[in-house]
Amino acid sequence: MIDTLRQLLAPLAPLYGAVAEIRNLLFDKGILTSTKAAIPVVSIGNITAGGSGKTPLVDLVVKQYLSMGITPAVIARGYKRSTSGVQLVSDGRAILLQGREAGDETWMLARMNPEAIVVVAEKRVAGASFIMQHFTASPPKVIVLDDAFQHRQIQRDLDILVVNAAAPFLDELMLPTGNLREPLHNVTRADLAVVTKISPRHDGSRHIRYLEQLGIPVVSTRLKPGYPVRIEPDGSPGRNDRSLTGKVYALAGIGQPENFLETLRETGMEPIGSVFTGDHEPFGASELSTLTLKAKKEGAAIIMTEKDYSRMHDDLPFRDMAAGCRCYYLPVTMDITSGADLLQRSLEQVLRQ
Structure with a gap:
């Protein structure tokens, strides 16, 4: 197609x-x-x-x-976010927006760098102006x-x-x-x-x-790749699992999902099925429910990219999936x-x- x-x-x-x-x-x-x-x-x-x-x-x-x-300030577009205009994602002390409001990648950057200022803005000039006006006492x-x-x-x-x-x-x-x-x-x-x-x-x-x-x-x-992180039933990240191997279902909404499968195999996992969607695109509740049933039947875990976790962590269907079977995300560093x-x-x- x-x-x-x-x-x-x-x-x-x-x-x-x-x-x-x-x-x-x-x-x-x-x-x-x-x-x-x-x-x-x-x-x-x-x-x-x-x-x-x-x-x-x-x-x-x-x-x-x-x-x-x-102290750096990140300005991102916040692709596929539900908000518009200039929005403060993190002031360097607290994250102020959820994943869908900030955009998955931007929220992830804020969560991984809590001391950094993070802003989303379609127009980067407007974002830079906002930062200098908002942080006059202690600018980045x-x-x-x-x-x-x-x-x-x-x-x-x-x-x-x-x-x-x-x-x-x-x-x-x-x-x-x-x-x-x-x-x-x-x-x-x-x-x-x-x-x-x-x-x-x-x-x-x-x-x-x-x-x-x-x-x-x-x-x-x-x-x-880092160690898989267990996702708790309430959607929050749990402990790293250094021993996760064997059968898994892969869940990804990224540009090149085949690379994710390759990474899983390199880390000792065996993808037996996958659900892929377009880059930054959401998963349907029925897709997640069906995947949960398959994973439970096979005794397999579900593992996703950290970007997908960032986008879905506060969604009720996602939390239902995390409560229904073993779910993880795989952090990646450069x-x-x-x-x-x-x-x-x-x-x-x-x-x-």
Whole structure:
């Protein structure tokens, strides 16, 4: 169905690319202008649609600044959230919105970094203005923009491009036929590239060579799964389970769910079934109820991504599922395999600008 739709929309791809090029040209010539924020800005984004490991990188950057004693403020769009406009997700002391109100990835970032300020805003300039007005007594030292490579209305002091080693980056086509958000040559706007999801199957070497030939410094990373976290009947996270192996049902609403299955197998689990939906899309109550019955019958656990947990944790059908069988989410962190010093120096340099 998806392939058929893409074939039907294929004639629109050149138009999409042309519009993106004209827009970039207008910014390059100063006809469309970018606003300078009051504090330094780090942008993290990609040139393709779909899961690239961008959120784990935002989490890593935020944690690096916190480890320096620097309070960062994250501004995200909050994709698929139920709210609109500028919303304060976390003030660095408490989380003020639920997952669906903030967007699953944004709420997850706030939960994993309780000392960081987190805001959702479709317009990043409005988000930055809100932060400086709201935190006048103790403003953050740096803004980290989530998914903002194409959001050129706000100037950035460090532009980080995220590239998925497992994706056909160099052979990708323009939307809506492929996943390119803009023509590939625009990667040259990046100050730094982070190649993610490197694995024995996908070493990213071709992507890295291409980026380095363009003079873009490269940091290489892989995603490292943590221990599964048991979900309590009330939807709250419980203890880590270091011994979870054997039969599981996988539940995921992410860009590349097949990668999740691969990760489960690598950690000793045996997926015997799965329920997948579109990226950020909800699961129906009947789907969750049916999955619960299957898991109980097979004596299997249900395991999901942390992003899916973040989106569903306060929903009644989800809590019914957690009460009816063993349910877990799998946390994932980013592990730098090369270029750690480069990333650290780049983040520190931003603070001196």
